[in-house]
Amino acid sequence: MWMYYAVEHDLGYKGDQNSKELDRALEILKGATNLTTEAFEQFEEVLGKQKLLEGQTRVASSFVQSTNLSSEERVASQIQNLLDPENQELLSKLLQAHATNAVRVSQIASIVPILHDSLKKNERQALFSWLSKMQPKQNHKTIGKDFMTGSGKWLLEKPSFNEWREGKKSSILWLHGIPGSGKTKLVYSVIERFSNGNENDLAAGTLAFFYCTRNASEPERADPDEIMRSILKQLCCTKVVTPVREPLVSKYKELKEESDDDGVEEPPKPTCDECVDLIISLLESIPATIILDALDECDPDRRHELLLACDKIIQRSVNVVRIFVSSRDDGDIVCRLEKSPNVYIKTEDNHKDIKRFVLSEVGQSIAEKRLQAGIITEGLRKRIVDTLVEKSQGMFRWVSLQIQNLCDSQRIKHEIDVVEELGKLPRTLKESYEITYQRIQEAPTTSCRVAKLAMTWQLCAHTPLNTQEFITAVSVDTNATDPTGLYITLSPSQLFNMCRNLIVLDEETDMFRFAHLSVQEYLQERKDFATFTRGYRCKLQGDDYRTPLSIAIQSWDSEIIVLLLQKQNIDASLKEFGAEISLVIACEKEESKIVALLVQFEGIDVNARAGRGGTPLLIACQSENLEIITSLLQVKSIDINARDKRGRTSLFIACEKGTVKAVSLLLQFNVIDINAEDGRGRTPLSLACENENLEIITLLLQAKSIDVNAGRPLSIACDHGNQEIIKLLLRQKNIDINSSDSAGPVGTGTPLEIACKYGNMELVTLLLESKDIDVNAGIPLYAASQNGNLEIVTLLLQAKDVNINGKGLAKIPLASACEQNNLEIVKLLLENKDIDINARDHKDRTPLIIACEVGNLEIVTMLLQNTEVDVNAVPQVWARQQFDAVWVSPTSTALVTACGSGNMEIIQLLLRHKDIKVNTGDLTGDTVLLKAARMGNLEIATARTMLRKMRYT
Numbered sequence: 030m031w032m033y034y035a036v037e038h039d040l041g042y043k044g045d046q047n048s049k050e051l052d053r054a055l056e057i058l059k060g061a062t063n064l065t066t067e068a069f070e071q072f073e074e075v076l077g078k079q080k081l082l083e084g085q086t087r088v089a090s091s092f093v094q095s096t097n098l099s100s101e102e103r104v105a106s107q108i109q110n111l112l113d114p115e116n117q118e119l120l121s122k123l124l125q126a127h128a129t130n131a132v133r134v135s136q137i138a139s140i141v142p143i144l145h146d147s148l149k150k151n152e153r154q155a156l157f158s159w160l161s162k163m164q165p166k167q168n169h170k171t172i173g174k175d176f177m178t179g180s181g182k183w184l185l186e187k188p189s190f191n192e193w194r195e196g197k198k199s200s201i202l203w204l205h206g207i208p209g210s211g212k213t214k215l216v217y218s219v220i221e222r223f224s225n226g227n228e229n230d231l232a233a234g235t236l237a238f239f240y241c242t243r244n245a246s247e248p249e250r251a252d253p254d255e256i257m258r259s260i261l262k263q264l265c266c267t268k269v270v271t272p273v274r275e276p277l278v279s280k281y282k283e284l285k286e287e288s289d290d291d292g293v294e295e296p297p298k299p300t301c302d303e304c305v306d307l308i309i310s311l312l313e314s315i316p317a318t319i320i321l322d323a324l325d326e327c328d329p330d331r332r333h334e335l336l337l338a339c340d341k342i343i344q345r346s347v348n349v350v351r352i353f354v355s356s357r358d359d360g361d362i363v364c365r366l367e368k369s370p371n372v373y374i375k376t377e378d379n380h381k382d383i384k385r386f387v388l389s390e391v392g393q394s395i396a397e398k399r400l401q402a403g404i405i406t407e408g409l410r411k412r413i414v415d416t417l418v419e420k421s422q423g424m425f426r427w428v429s430l431q432i433q434n435l436c437d438s439q440r441i442k443h444e445i446d447v448v449e450e451l452g453k454l455p456r457t458l459k460e461s462y463e464i465t466y467q468r469i470q471e472a473p474t475t476s477c478r479v480a481k482l483a484m485t486w487q488l489c490a491h492t493p494l495n496t497q498e499f500i501t502a503v504s505v506d507t508n509a510t511d512p513t514g515l516y517i518t519l520s521p522s523q524l525f526n527m528c529r530n531l532i533v534l535d536e537e538t539d540m541f542r543f544a545h546l547s548v549q550e551y552l553q554e555r556k557d558f559a560t561f562t563r564g565y566r567c568k569l570q571g572d573d574y575r576t577p578l579s580i581a582i583q584s585w586d587s588e589i590i591v592l593l594l595q596k597q598n599i600d601a602s603l604k605e606f607g608a609e610i611s612l613v614i615a616c617e618k619e620e621s622k623i624v625a626l627l628v629q630f631e632g633i634d635v636n637a638r639a640g641r642g643g644t645p646l647l648i649a650c651q652s653e654n655l656e657i658i659t660s661l662l663q664v665k666s667i668d669i670n671a672r673d674k675r676g677r678t679s680l681f682i683a684c685e686k687g688t689v690k691a692v693s694l695l696l697q698f699n700v701i702d703i704n705a706e707d708g709r710g711r712t713p714l715s716l717a718c719e720n721e722n723l724e725i726i727t728l729l730l731q732a733k734s735i736d737v738n739a740g741r742p743l744s745i746a747c748d749h750g751n752q753e754i755i756k757l758l759l760r761q762k763n764i765d766i767n768s769s770d771s772a773g774p775v776g777t778g779t780p781l782e783i784a785c786k787y788g789n790m791e792l793v794t795l796l797l798e799s800k801d802i803d804v805n806a807g808i809p810l811y812a813a814s815q816n817g818n819l820e821i822v823t824l825l826l827q828a829k830d831v832n833i834n835g836k837g838l839a840k841i842p843l844a845s846a847c848e849q850n851n852l853e854i855v856k857l858l859l860e861n862k863d864i865d866i867n868a869r870d871h872k873d874r875t876p877l878i879i880a881c882e883v884g885n886l887e888i889v890t891m892l893l894q895n896t897e898v899d900v901n902a903v904p905q906v907w908a909r910q911q912f913d914a915v916w917v918s919p920t921s922t923a924l925v926t927a928c929g930s931g932n933m934e935i936i937q938l939l940l941r942h943k944d945i946k947v948n949t950g951d952l953t954g955d956t957v958l959l960k961a962a963r964m965g966n967l968e969i970a971t972a973r974t975m976l977r978k979m980r981y982t
Contacts, residue, residue: 153266153273156281159295163249163259168240171537172217177389180211180382181218189370193351199343203366204355206374208547209426209458211382212355213240215374216322219353223318234316234348237263243326243549245487246494246540251327253334257304260319264311276310302709305338309345316348324356326546336365376423386425387417390432399436401444409444416451426545430461433530437468462551465529472527475517479503480527484552487532487543495539500524613637616648621656624649628664635661636668644671650682650691658691662698669698676708684713689724696732703729704736715740718758721751730761737761741768747780747796750789755780759799766799767806779807785821786812793821797828804828811835814842814858817851826861833861839871847879847888855888859895866895873904881927881935889935893942900924900939901946922949 184190184204193202206212216238223236237260242250249255265277284296299307311317319342327335339352356362391414394400413435421428431454441447455461469480483503486494494502504519521534524541533544543549612633615623624645628635636644646667649657658679661667670678680701683691692713695701704712714735717725726742729735737743743764746754758764769779781802784792796802804810804825810833813821822842825831835841843864846854855876858864867875877898880888892898903922924945927935939945 156273156278157262157266159281160277160298161255161258161262163239163255163262165239165259165263167537169217169220169238171535172213172240173221176214176217177382177385180385181215183378183381184215184372185218185222187372189372193353193370196351197349199346199350199352201339201343201352201354201366201369203369203371204353204374205358205362205366205371207422207424208357208550209424209545210374211379211423211425212357212374213322214425216240216320216353216355220320223320234318234350235264236318236320237261238320239322241321241323241326243546244542246535246538246542253301253327253331253338254298254304256321256327256335257301257308257338258298261299261304261308261311264308264315264317264319274311274314276307280307300708301334301338305341308342312342312346312348312350314348316350318351318353320353322355323546324354324362325359329359329361333361333365336362340365374423379423380418383421383423383425383428384414384418387414387421387428390428391417394432394436399438400432401441401447402438406444409447413447413451416454420454420456424458426547427458427461430458430465434461434464458547459551462531462548465531466551466555469527469529469531476527479517479519479524480529483524483528483532483541487541488549488552494541496521496534496541499541612645613648616645616652616654616657619652619654619657621654621660624657625660628660633664635664635666636671643673644668646679647671647673647677647682650679650686650688653683653686653688653691655688655690655694658694662694669695669700670702670705672705672707676706678702678705678707678713680713681705681707681711681716684717684722684725684729685720687720687722687725689722689728692725692728696728703732703734704739706740710740712736712740712742715742715745718742718746718751718754719749721749721754723751723754723757726754726757730757737763738765738768743780744768744778744783747783747789747792748787750787750792752792752795755792755795759795766796766801767803769807778812779809781809782807782812785809785818785825786816788813788816788818788821790818790820790824793824797824805830805832808835808840810842811840811845814851814854815845815849817846817849817854819851819853819857822854822857826857833858833863834865834868839869841868841870841876843868843876844870844874844879847876847885847892848883850883850885850888852885852887852891855891859891866892866897867899867902869902869904875899875902875923877923878902878904878921878926881923881932881939882930884927884930884932884935886932886934886938889938893938900942900944901949903949924949 190202193200204212204215220236220238239256239259240250241256244250261277264274266273280299281296288294288296319339321335321339324332324335339354342350343352354366356366391400391410395403395405395410397403417428417431435441435447435450441450455464470477472480483499486499486502500519500521503524504517524532525534531544531548532541534540535542612624612627612635615627627633635646638644643651646658646661646669649661662669669680672678673682677685680692680695680703683695696703704714706712711719714726714729714737717729730737737758743755743758743766746758759766767779767781769782778786781793781796781804784796797804810822810825810831813825826833833842843855843858843866846858859866866877869875870879874882877889877892877900880892893900900923921929924936924939924947927939940947
């Protein structure tokens with residue numbers, strides 16, 4: 030401190046403007062350094078108490094940033110010329126001393142996580158291995174191998190991108206464009222932007238990303254469950270050597286204990302919905318950025334789950350979460366994202382990237398002597414580049430195909446050939462593939478056969494094959510008569526040439542895959558290729574299938590199949606070929622006549638599974654084909670309760686599709702499990718309520734074995750607000766009007782709680798009329814307070830024995846009303862004699878702390894008028910012990926919180942309170958002075974100092 034007095038003593042400028050500026054600068058510098066020094070001492074004292082909690086890491090990090098006296102240094106710099114050399118040196122020492130304090134705090138902050146980390150590395154590895162084996166970082170590295178530095182700069186400079194990146198509210202940004210337009214590379218550039226950003230920039234939070242792909246060798250990369258598990262894993266912990274964040278640890282331990290009790294080695298993995306709930310809980314303590322590439326390559330039947338998951342995270346996250354997704358313009362995706370902020374990849378946007386790509390690829394093909402043996406004139410090179418750039422329409426994939434075509438030395442042998450080829454380039458990707466496929470068909474017999482076989486394996490194989498297995502499979506010559514010629518010698522490079530690079534080798538996974546999703550889509554659209562692949566699927570089932578029936582099924586000529594099935598001697602052929610395969614295909618193609626004939630075949634297994642694991646009955650219910658359903662139900666051995674991979678029964682699917690006649694048919698069977706739950710805990714009745722299908726609900730309720738509470742149909746009906754369905758359910762004898770399940774994906778909470786949440790006064794009145802209603806089941810009063818519905822709050826408070834303080838659930842009505850700035854509801858609640866004005870919410874905050882946090886002077890005034898208010902309430906540890914790790918809420922005292930928001934009116938109001946203690950801090954070490962130091966707010970510090978002097982004089 031002697032340095033300040035030395036400066037003040039030595040500098041004798043008292044009259045002129047320069048001396049006034051100097052005095053002001055020194056005052057600012059002096060005040061800020063005083064605050065820094067005292068705050069540092071308080072912070073060090075907290076650490077000395079050995080309460081090294083996770084929340085302190087964030088406090089320390091924020092404090093280190095706040096000690097940067099950039100503004101004061103600028104002021105000092107401006108008056109530097111006014112000082113003589115001696116005083117310049119003195120000022121320099123002053124700034125250096127302040128910087129030393131900042132470094133010391135930084136060092137302390139850096140060791141907090143290490144001291145806090147007590148979870149063993151092998152325990153984390155077991156948890157990680159259980160949760161997800163996906164390798165998004167490895168996928169990112171693979172995609173970045175051929176990434177051109179500087180690509181995607183146009184996207185990062187887009188106003189819409191930067192508005193999303195810098196926004197203060199949770200939001201989603203959608204990048205979309207045509208196939209082959211380089212979306213994945215753009216996503217790579219976005220991930221790099223966040224990965225290599227300023228580590229001190231806390232706004233972006235934790236980064237999690239995933240590259241989806243529709244690839245037979247990696248089917249899990251198209252599975253919403255696997256995708257969300259990977260995102261959850263990345264958000265919970267960045268490295269094996271760092272602590273795993275709550276609430277994942279608790280969930281894992283809970284599931285592990287259950288699996289151990291059941292004698293199961295590994296607990297069940299969380300579903301997509303369960304991951305979303307865990308992510309939302311996790312985001313209570315951290316902000317995050319989530320990036321999903323190629324959403325269109327996710328399983329088409331389930332990708333709506335990913336979109337719904339993104340919506341839930343955006344809507345329910347406490348902290349800011351930014352979600353970035355890329356996809357094509359598929360109808361279902363457009364329907365959900367068209368109103369979101371989005372960037373469409375226009376030709377003019379990526380023109381520079383396309384040009385750089387063309388220059389690079391053409392240059393490489395010349396250097397490698399693939400194009401005209403490397404001998405090419407500058408004029409032709411420029412013509413190739415200009416033509417490809419002009420006609421690319423922003424498609425990188427199209428450019429690659431054209432360069433590949435120009436490098437075909439078997440066809441293009443002279444510069445004139447190149448010029449002619451440039452004059453007849455195909456316009457689209459499909460036309461380009463047509464040309465490539467035609468060249469494959471024109472190749473010699475063996476090359477053509479191997480290429481088609483390789484593409485067939487890629488489309489049909491149910492089990493991924495490694496490189497050697499794949500080459501062995503496509504090397505088989507089924508037409509060979511001599512056993513010595515059964516296999517041909519084949520290398521990967523030969524296979525690439527035969528397939529004309531439509532199939533490539535992924536060295537990271539050691540598996541072959543299509544060069545681009547558009548290749549797979551093109552082949553699937555070709556009628557001749559589709560027939561060939563379906564026939565090959567059939568062939569894989571047996572060695573000899575060359576019978577009239579097998580050939581008819583291979584080409585799927587339904588008229589011939591019907592004629593053959595009507596022959597009396599067809600049984601042997603069916604046994605030889607596989608009747609079950611025929612039945613599954615017939616159900617998939619909705620061939621009612623063929624199904625009716627096949628089910629008469631003696632010994633046929635009508636419950637056989639194929640394709641995605643569905644039985645013929647499940648497939649028929651999915652397609653809503655009543656004729657086929659009727660035919661299958663006539664077979665005595667039919668398993669009417671068989672489930673698909675998502676846990677759905679035939680009745681469930683019929684209810685999901687809304688097929689009333691199918692539901693009626695299925696309910697005629699006494700063995701039907703009418704209460705069977707799917708993988709998400711939904712029953713046919715709860716699903717019918719979700720779909721608001723009154724006719725199906727009526728049918729289900731007529732069944733004797735119906736459980737009217739399974740799947741919580743009443744809560745779901747209340748969630749949708751359908752009065753007719755709700756009244757129908759309330760008339761049921763055993764209905765539980767107070768049922769609740771906090772883990773439910775839809776209709777979470779009791780019926781009354783849901784009605785209060787949506788502000789449905791009519792429904793609230795209807796439910797309160799029931800003699801069995803429990804107004805304290807769930808959190809209806811809290812929900813009504815949070816929704817801001819004064820009328821419903823008033824109605825609930827009139828109920829007998831209503832728990833006005835939240836029944837120990839940390840869902841406090843008064844706290845919620847304060848947080849929502851609802852003065853009328855706060856006043857109404859405070860008038861109740863049973864109100865606990867100091868009740869704490871789930872973050873251990875009192876209503877007063879919350880009111881100070883939101884900055885509502887009127888509510889703070891009203892609360893302080895209550896004689897029971899605890900103006901010095903200190904937040905306690907809000908955490909669960911898990912493997913010696915502690916998760917702490919970053920809440921503060923009312924005064925410290927008010928200082929954080931900088932509201933001087935509230936601060937002065939609190940300081941005037943007779944019971945206020947200005948030096949009381951919370952568990953993270955925050956006091957009024959520390960908060961003022963972090964914010965650089967001299968006014969707050971001065972007010973606090975004056976108050977302290979007044980009380981000691």
